[in-house]
Structure formats: structure tokens, C-alpha cells
Amino acid sequence: MSKKTRLIQKTSKTFLFGGVLLVLLSSLALYFYTSYLLKSEVEEVLYSTESRVADAIKNDSVVFSLSPVIEVKKTDNVQSEVLKDTIIYDPSQDEMELFRELSTYKNINGIDYQITVRNMVVESEDLALAIVISNITIFVIAFIFLFYFNTTRNLKLWDPFFKNLEQMKRFSLTSKDTLNLVDSDVLEFSELKTEIETLADKVRKDYESLKQFTEDVSHEMQTPLAIIQAKIDNIINEHEISDKQFEQVTSIQKDIQRLKQLNKRITTLTKIDNNQFINIENVNVSDLINEKIESFKELQFANLVYNPENKLSVSMDVYLADILINNLISNAIKHSKKNEEITIITKSKLLIISNFGEKVLANPENLFLRFYRESSTNQSTGLGLAIVKKICDLYEFKISYKFEVDQHIFSIDFLRN
Numbered sequence: 001m002s003k004k005t006r007l008i009q010k011t012s013k014t015f016l017f018g019g020v021l022l023v024l025l026s027s028l029a030l031y032f033y034t035s036y037l038l039k040s041e042v043e044e045v046l047y048s049t050e051s052r053v054a055d056a057i058k059n060d061s062v063v064f065s066l067s068p069v070i071e072v073k074k075t076d077n078v079q080s081e082v083l084k085d086t087i088i089y090d091p092s093q094d095e096m097e098l099f100r101e102l103s104t105y106k107n108i109n110g111i112d113y114q115i116t117v118r119n120m121v122v123e124s125e126d127l128a129l130a131i132v133i134s135n136i137t138i139f140v141i142a143f144i145f146l147f148y149f150n151t152t153r154n155l156k157l158w159d160p161f162f163k164n165l166e167q168m169k170r171f172s173l174t175s176k177d178t179l180n181l182v183d184s185d186v187l188e189f190s191e192l193k194t195e196i197e198t199l200a201d202k203v204r205k206d207y208e209s210l211k212q213f214t215e216d217v218s219h220e221m222q223t224p225l226a227i228i229q230a231k232i233d234n235i236i237n238e239h240e241i242s243d244k245q246f247e248q249v250t251s252i253q254k255d256i257q258r259l260k261q262l263n264k265r266i267t268t269l270t271k272i273d274n275n276q277f278i279n280i281e282n283v284n285v286s287d288l289i290n291e292k293i294e295s296f297k298e299l300q301f302a303n304l305v306y307n308p309e310n311k312l313s314v315s316m317d318v319y320l321a322d323i324l325i326n327n328l329i330s331n332a333i334k335h336s337k338k339n340e341e342i343t344i345i346t347k348s349k350l351l352i353i354s355n356f357g358e359k360v361l362a363n364p365e366n367l368f369l370r371f372y373r374e375s376s377t378n379q380s381t382g383l384g385l386a387i388v389k390k391i392c393d394l395y396e397f398k399i400s401y402k403f404e405v406d407q408h409i410f411s412i413d414f415l416r417n
Contacts, residue, residue, distance in 0.1 A: 012151055019147065023139045027132050034128040039100070042119045043083065046102040049117045057115075058108050068099065071116040078105045078112050085121065160184035164193060171200060173207045211270075221263050229256050265383040268323065269370070272390045277317040285312040286346055288325050293344075296329065303336070304329070305343050312346040314414045320391050327384040328353050328410060335408065349414045360403040367401055 053070060068088050082103040090097040099118040106113055160182040167181055179200045181193045232249055235241065241249065271277060286308050293304045314321065332342045332355040345352040366372045368389035392399040398413040 011154060012147070015147060015150055019143045023136060023143065026139070027136050030135050031128055031132045034131050038128055039121070042100045042121055043102070045119055046083075046100060046117050049119075050102055050104055050115055053115050053117065054104075054106055054108060054113075057113060069118055071114075073114050075105065075112050075114040078107075079103075081105070086118070088118070090120070157186065160186070160189050160193075164189075164196065168196065173204055222260075225256055225260055225263075229253070232256075262383070265387060268387055269383065269390060272320070272387070272394055277320050277394070279317050280315055281318055283314050283316055283318055283321040285314055285321065285325065285351065288321060289329075289344055289346065292325055292329055296333065303339060303341050305341055306346075307343065308346045310346065310348045312348070312351060312414070314349075314395075316391075316395050320394075324388055324391050324412075327388050328412075331384050331388075331410075332408075351412045351414070352409060353411075354407045354409040356406060357403060357408040358406070361408075364401055364403070368399070 049070065053072060057072065068090060082101075084101055086099055086101045087096050088099055089095070098121050100121045101116060101118045103114060103116045106115060161184070164181045167179060171179055179197060181197060183193060184190050232253055236246070236249060289306055289308075293306055296304055328351075329342070329344070332353055335357070336342055336355045340356045342353070342355045361367070363372075368385050370383060370386040372386075389399060391397075392412060398415075400411050400413075402409050
């Protein structure tokens with residue numbers, strides 16, 4: 001998953017990169033354009049000087065030179081005009097300098113002359129560089145000013161959005177607090193505020209309706225199930241029934257108990273989803289495990305072995321802690337034979353429950369899905385481990401499963417991420 005960037009940082013980076021690119025491109029363009037203009041100007045001066053020298057020779061018939069700027073000499077080898085850059089020694093500077101040189105050949109008064117005029121271009125390069133540096137300096141100063149002005153302006157412009165975002169982060173369906181969003185003079189932000197408030201009200205109403213529906217269904221199911229159970233008990237106690245009828249009635253009782261359990265677990269899952277368990281206490285898991293072991297022993301499950309390496313205490317809802325331990329132990333019992341040992345180990349922040357298994361599960365990745373059963377012969381509701389996973393997710397506990405040395409091993413790390 002890619003790293004997320006804040007909106008202001010994103011827009012500032014875009015402005016920054018765009019500005020730097022603009023400064024570089026404009027400086028390069030200015031440098032080459034200025035160099036071209038200065039070069040053209042130098043060449044124009046060279047042609048002007050050459051023309052004046054030719055006129056002077058024509059009028060006065062005087063051959064003169066001013067090295068290295070002007071050189072005039074008679075020649076018998078007439079060539080084409082040459083315009084080039086050259087490096088020659090400048091006596092006035094006592095060093096080698098870069099010149100722009102124009103060499104022309106002209107017949108003046110019947111005599112062929114080679115007229116060479118030069119102009120120093122070092123100063124032109126320095127001038128172009130100075131112009132570019134000045135341009136960059138002005139751009140950088142203007143850019144820094146605009147950058148901070150733009151950032152400050154954006155922060156002020158987006159302030160209602162960020163405040164409303166914080167409000168949305170704290171929004172809870174279980175809370176009765178009204179969602180008070182900040183209005184903005186920006187049309188889109190104002191419309192977003194209105195839509196969010198409308199959506200939040202609708203979601204809250206739907207949540208309340210669903211919550212009420214779940215509670216009503218759960219409550220209404222309990223009454224007919226209790227009545228059916230009572231009537232079956234009356235039939236068994238008040239009437240003589242055959243062995244076949246007894247088996248059928250017993251099967252019906254088991255189905256009723258399973259339906260009661262299913263209803264209870266669905267209700268528990270719904271309440272967890274709705275964040276209705278908000279009471280946090282320090283629960284002594286070690287004591288809770290001992291209580292559960294005693295309860296299961298009374299039901300003739302005497303193969304539970306508890307090895308507490310350290311006492312285990314966790315901050316969570318007491319009712320959910322009871323469900324968590326009960327479902328894990330019940331799951332191990334359901335998938336074990338009567339005499340097989342079930343081992344429970346607790347460390348400072350770790351719970352491990354293991355039971356014997358003949359083979360690895362076919363689809364271990366589906367273990368914590370609702371209504372998933374590894375075997376069709378298993379009569380469980382398929383919700384026990386789903387509730388365990390939901391409780392762990394609620395408190396950010398890490399639950400894991402592995403098959404190792406003929407053992408199905410479930411472990412819960414109670415250290416929050």
C-alpha cells in the first residue's frame with residue numbers, strides 16, 4: 001500500500017516542483033536568448049566596423065591596423081568571407097581572450113585587401129550570465145514569497161474541510177452527540193457539509209432501526225422457543241411415549257437448544273458490531289480459565305489441563321472475556337475425543353489452547369468466517385470462532401491458528417498493535 005501524503009503537502013510539492021522547473025527553463029531560455037542577442041549585436045558591430053575601415057581605405061588610401069581589433073593587409077589570395085570565434089593574445093590585457101572575428105576580402109581602388117575586424121566577446125558572456133543570475137534571484141525571491149503565501153492561503157481555505165474531517169473521525173453511531181460541521185464560503189465545501197450531515201442522520205436512523213429490529217427479533221424468538229420447550233417437557237412428563245417418540249422429542253429439544261444458542265450468538269455478534277460493549281475492566285483471565293475448567297469438569301470434561309506460566313490479565317469487557325474463553329475451550333472440546341487431553345497455557349500477555357488432531361484442516365483460512373464448518377457432520381453453529389475473531393478485532397488482539405505435531409493450536413496475543 002502506497003504511503004499517504006497530506007493534501008497541503010501534495011499541493012505544496014506540486015507548486016514547488018512546478019516553480020523550480022519554471023525557473024530552470026526560463027533561465028535557460030533567457031540565457032540562450034540573451035547570448036543570441038549579444039552575439040548578433042557583436043556581429044553587427046563587426047560589419048559596421050569593417051564597412052568603415054573599407055570606406056577609410058577607399059577615401060584616404062591609407063592602410064592601417066589596430067591589433068588585435070583591426071587588421072588590414074594586401075593579399076593575392078582572395079577567399080570567401082569568414083565569421084568565427086577565435087582566441088588570440090590581447091596585449092592590453094596580457095592574456096589570451098575570446099574574440100568574434102570577421103574576415104572579408106575586398107578590391108578597393110584596384111587592390112585586393114583582407115580586412116579583419118574583431119570584438120571581444122568575454123564581456124558579452126559575463127553580461128548574459130549576470131542577466132541570468134539576476135533573473136534566478138528575482139524568481140527565487142518571488143517564488144519563496146508566493147510559496148508561503150500560497151501555503152498560508154491554502155491552509156486558511158481548507159481549514160473548514162480539515163475541521164469537518166476531524167469531526168467525521170470522531171463520529172460514532174452509538175453516540176447521541178450531534179454532528180456539528182463547520183460551514184465554509186466555498187460552495188463545494190458547503191455542499192459537502194450538507195451532504196455529510198444528511199448522510200450521517202440517515203445512517204444513524206438506519207442503525208437505530210437495525211439495532212431495534214435485532215433486539216426485537218431476539219426477544220420475540222425467546223418466548224416461542226421457551227413455550228415449545230415447556231410443552232415438550234410436559235409431553236415427556238405427563239404422557240407415556242414410545243422409545244421412537246422419545247428419540248424424536250429429544251432431537252427436537254436439541255434443535256431448540258441449538259436455535260437458542262444460535263440466536264444468542266447472532267445477537268452477541270450484532271452487539272459487538274454496534275459497539276455496545278463499552279465497559280472496560282481489568283479481567284483476570286487466569287481465574288476465568290480456572291472457573292471454566294471447573295464448569296466443564298462438572299459436565300464430565302475432565303481432560304482439561306491448565307499450565308499457567310504467568311498470570312494473565314487483560315483490559316476488556318468482562319462479558320466478552322467470558323465468551324472469548326468459553327468459545328475457545330468449547331471449540332477444543334467439540335473437536336476432541338473424550339479422553340484426549342486439551343492443554344491451556346497462559347503467559348504474561350499470551351493465551352494458548354491446543355487439542356489433538358489427526359490431520360491438518362483443509363481450509364484454515366476460513367476458520368473465523370461466520371457459519372463456516374470444516375465438517376458437515378459437525379453440529380456446531382459455526383459462529384463460535386467468528387465471535388472470538390470479532391472480539392479480538394474489537395480490542396486489537398492478534399489471534400492465530402496453526403497445526404503442529406498432531407495438535408490444533410490457537411493462540412491470542414493480547415499486546416495491542
